[in-house]
Amino acid sequence: xxxxxxxxxxxxxxxxxxxxxxxxxxxxxxxxxxxxxxxxxxxxxxxxxxxxxxxxxxxxxxxxxxxxxxxxxxxxxxxxxxxxxxxxxxxxxxxxxxxxxxxxxxxxxxxxxxxxxxxxxxxxxx
Amino acid sequence: xxxxxxxxxxxxxxxxxxxxxxxxxxxxxxxxxxxxxxxxxxxxxxxxxxxxxxxxxxxxxxxxxxxxxxxxxxxxxxxxxxxxxxxxxxxxxxxxxxxxxxxxxxxxxxxxxxxxxxxxxxxxxxxxxxxxxxxxxxxxxxxxxxxxxxxxxxxxxxxxxxxxxxxxx
Amino acid sequence: xxxxxxxxxxxxxxxxxxxxxxxxxxxxxxxxxxxxxxxxxxxxxxxxxxxxxxxxxxxxxxxxxxxxxxxxxxxxxxxxxxxxxxxxxxxxxxxxxxxxxxxxxxxxxxxxxxxxxxxxxxxxxxxxxxxxxxxxxxxxxxxxxxxxxxxxxxxxxxxxxxxxxxxxxxxxxxxxxxxxxxxxxxxxxxxxxxxxxxxxxxxxxxxxxxxxxxxxxxxxxxxxxxxxxxxxxxxxxxxxxxxxxxxxxxxxxxxxxxxxxxxxxxxxxxxxxxxxxxxxxxxxxxxxxxxxxxxxxxxxxxxxxxxxxxxxxxxxxxxxxxxxxxxxxxxxxxxxxxxxxxxxx
Numbered sequence: 175x176x177x178x179x180x181x182x183x184x185x186x187x188x189x190x191x192x193x194x195x196x197x198x199x200x201x202x203x204x205x206x207x208x209x210x211x212x213x214x215x216x217x218x219x220x221x222x223x224x225x226x227x228x229x230x231x232x233x234x235x236x237x238x239x240x241x242x243x244x245x246x247x248x249x250x251x252x253x254x255x256x257x258x259x260x261x262x263x264x265x266x267x268x269x270x271x272x273x274x275x276x277x278x279x280x281x282x283x284x285x286x287x288x289x290x291x292x293x294x295x296x297x298x299x300x
Numbered sequence: 301x302x303x304x305x306x307x308x309x310x311x312x313x314x315x316x317x318x319x320x321x322x323x324x325x326x327x328x329x330x331x332x333x334x335x336x337x338x339x340x341x342x343x344x345x346x347x348x349x350x351x352x353x354x355x356x357x358x359x360x361x362x363x364x365x366x367x368x369x370x371x372x373x374x375x376x377x378x379x380x381x382x383x384x385x386x387x388x389x390x391x392x393x394x395x396x397x398x399x400x401x402x403x404x405x406x407x408x409x410x411x412x413x414x415x416x417x418x419x420x421x422x423x424x425x426x427x428x429x430x431x432x433x434x435x436x437x438x439x440x441x442x443x444x445x446x447x448x449x450x451x452x453x454x455x456x457x458x459x460x461x462x463x464x465x466x467x468x469x
Numbered sequence: 470x471x472x473x474x475x476x477x478x479x480x481x482x483x484x485x486x487x488x489x490x491x492x493x494x495x496x497x498x499x500x501x502x503x504x505x506x507x508x509x510x511x512x513x514x515x516x517x518x519x520x521x522x523x524x525x526x527x528x529x530x531x532x533x534x535x536x537x538x539x540x541x542x543x544x545x546x547x548x549x550x551x552x553x554x555x556x557x558x559x560x561x562x563x564x565x566x567x568x569x570x571x572x573x574x575x576x577x578x579x580x581x582x583x584x585x586x587x588x589x590x591x592x593x594x595x596x597x598x599x600x601x602x603x604x605x606x607x608x609x610x611x612x613x614x615x616x617x618x619x620x621x622x623x624x625x626x627x628x629x630x631x632x633x634x635x636x637x638x639x640x641x642x643x644x645x646x647x648x649x650x651x652x653x654x655x656x657x658x659x660x661x662x663x664x665x666x667x668x669x670x671x672x673x674x675x676x677x678x679x680x681x682x683x684x685x686x687x688x689x690x691x692x693x694x695x696x697x698x699x700x701x702x703x704x705x706x707x708x709x710x711x712x713x714x715x716x717x718x719x720x721x722x723x724x725x726x727x728x729x730x731x732x733x734x735x736x737x738x739x740x741x742x743x744x745x746x747x748x749x750x751x752x753x754x755x756x757x758x759x760x761x762x763x764x765x766x767x768x769x770x771x772x773x774x775x776x777x778x779x780x781x782x783x784x785x786x787x788x789x790x791x792x793x794x795x796x797x798x799x800x801x802x803x804x805x806x807x808x809x810x811x812x813x814x
Contacts, residue, residue: 175406175457176404176406177401177403177404177407179407180403180404180406180410183403183410184410187410187414187442187443187445187446188443190439191440191442191443193439194435194439194442195440198436198439201435
């Protein structure tokens with residue numbers, strides 16, 4: 175039923191659409207890695223995702239748990255601005271601006287992370 | 301074949317195409333990509349090309365698109381449909397006439413579906429003046445075209461087998 | 470014609486495999502609050518998620534065994550029965566205790582897990598840390614002696630010789646957990662992974678692209694992941710102890726969380742940060758704490774004499790020293806400009 179040309183046509187179509195798809199997904203990865211998404215996790219649950227590049231006005235909200243973390247977002251950066259936890263590590267961490275950066279409040283089990291891979295280092299020992 | 305007989309059959313084909321395009325508009329494919337259709341009306345275009353000729357097929361397509369736009373759809377949809385229809389008919393007509401040796405009905409149908417989808421995409425790029433759309437949608441539209449085109453081609457293949465004798469004699 | 474078809478199908482399968490491979494290159498990342506800290510993992514490979522789940526379960530198990538905050542844990546049971554009897558313990562607690570005693574002997578007591586009582590007095594890592602009474606510290610200091618840890622391997626049990634003695638495995642448990650994580654990754658066929666247990670970094674293999682993992686050494690006088698240098702490692706662990714991790718201030722004095730077992734007070738050597746790079750994380754964990762307490766001069770000589778162990782030390786006057794084995798893999802890079810790298814001593 176199928177002739178030689180049919181098969182060639184189908185193969186070429188398959189090849190083109192698969193390679194097109196690969197290119198497409200690589201392009202999307204690139205786009206995604208370029209935009210900075212701040213992920214806010216509380217008790218191992220993601221509670222908010224904010225694209226901090228597109229924030230155009232000051233944003234402030236509080237995550238309430240055993241302790242309370244007040245989070246401040248500006249264009250291109252995010253931080254814990256106030257916390258009533260005992261160690262204050264989260265507040266001292268300051269602004270997060272680069273992908274891969276992390277601010278953690280262990281007592282309140284809160285974490286803010288800018289998604290994506292850090293281009294300079296894979297991690298920090300402390 | 302006599303003129304009257306031809307006109308009668310062509311009008312039947314046109315109305316069949318119209319019915320098919322209305323039927324498929326009732327079952328949108330939820331893939332999240334605009335413009336993907338089953339392309340059932342393609343069956344009738346293909347049959348017209350095989351049984352009659354390219355010119356007749358063009359008439360069937362234009363009549364079908366014009367009539368379908370009467371039943372609903374905006375001006376934009378009309379231009380998209382006519383562009384896709386004409387390009388795919390042209391490709392299928394050419395392939396059937398020149399390269400029938402190498403391609404079966406199914407292959408021709410696939411080529412037609414591809415031309416239809418990519419043709420519409422080109423129109424979209426021209427209208428939206430945004431080239432990246434083409435690059436993003438092309439692989440999906442191609443894959444869809446190959447699958448749908450194969451499907452409609454298969455139907456046309458069996459229909460032709462059954463109808464060719466009846467109509468041409 | 471069938472040949473064409475066969476070739477075509479082969480090519481398509483190949484391309485799909487290639488696309489799938491690309492998917493494998495993407496790591497699974499996870500962050501969890503365990504062992505009183507945050508544990509980040511980045512694992513490559515098709516069993517990545519399963520491996521991460523297994524590691525998290527294992528760490529939870531270890532936490533229950535080794536923390537002194539869980540009364541049912543081995544550490545709590547040993548403390549409770551101190552001076553009375555040995556208690557049966559888990560095989561992993563036994564391993565950790567053996568390591569603890571080994572490193573206490575090796576460091577001449579700079580590392581000593583029997584400081585439990587004093588850690589408790591300071592209230593370190595509780596909500597209200599405080600400066601204890603001097604006499605209280607002196608009294609508790611008498612209870613600190615790693616030679617009083619009794620381990621019976623045959624019955625898998627352990628105990629403390631005298632009543633009121635107390636162990637705190639906080640300085641070594643995370644290291645052991647790191648080694649367990651690597652063991653589990655391997656069990657799941659993983660060849661490339663990174664885990665950070667509240668600052669203790671352990672890496673398996675190289676990154677999938679074949680390059681080494683790049684680990685930043687935290688700037689001890691700044692936060693926000695700012696680092697003073699980068700060390701490139703594969704199949705290694707990097708553990709840092711510093712005076713900045715946990716501390717509190719009282720009457721203008723800063724008290725940090727690393728207690729010198731000899732004085733009962735937060736260590737007051739000339740170091741503010743001590744990093745150990747080694748093959749085994751439990752070793753690095755114990756060594757980073759002990760070198761931090763021992764101070765620069767002793768630590769450098771000590772570490773140079775240990776096989777497969779390297780160190781990076783930062784002094785109070787903001788000078789950075791690295792042992793000789795790190796010449797190639799450590800790159801000093803301090804954005805703040807406050808620190809000075811001393812290449813040759």
